Amino acid sequence: MRARRIITDLRVADLETAKGFYTDYLGLSIEEFTLGWVARYTSPDTGANLQLLTRDATAPEDPAISVLTDDVDGAYAEAQQRGFEIVHPLTNEPWGVRRFFVRAPDGTVINVVRHRD
Template identity: 45%
Template sequence: MAVRRVVPTIRSEAVRESRDFYGLLGLEEVMNHGWIMTLASPSSPAAQLSVMTEDRTAPVAPDMSIEVDDVDAAYAVMRESGAEIVHPLRDEEWGVRRFFVRDPGGRVVNVLGHR
């Protein structure tokens, strides 16, 4: 299993203002579902930041996302390790397969793969 990118998530009700603020540093909007927006560097597209008001399909909002090349393998590894699965593995309508797991420090990690 390989990691493709790691994206921190900022919880905020000021999504538009955050887009404008981080745009001053060169980040551009690459995805916006209304409740989550992702910004990326045009010169280094894997350098990303998400701003989220809430997670509309999960019980909690994640602190970060880690995209992997095999989300099913990642899920199996986490379950076998005894890690707390916060949100079960599922396919989302916007084209990702994901689950949430809690890290040892209490942060919620959204582990995903694109279908």
């Protein structure tokens, strides 16, 4: 698998409460998107970003990071071939991504994702 971008997924109790700290204090002032349970914020100056989430809407566990790739189907097949635990199956989500969750050997849950064209 080729990772194009890796984004930290930070679990928070309330998006609106957390938003002020990360946008005002850390300067992540661009809200790339929000779905009510997850939102991504980016610095206009540096491109640094992170996603805040309260609870994943469709998966049984929350990811620690999201890894964007061009070939999510290939990454899914490789994860299965290597015997890694699939936490959330390969799914076309209603908000425009195709993704799955895999558990790394250390226990970290990773969201492997591709934005659909």
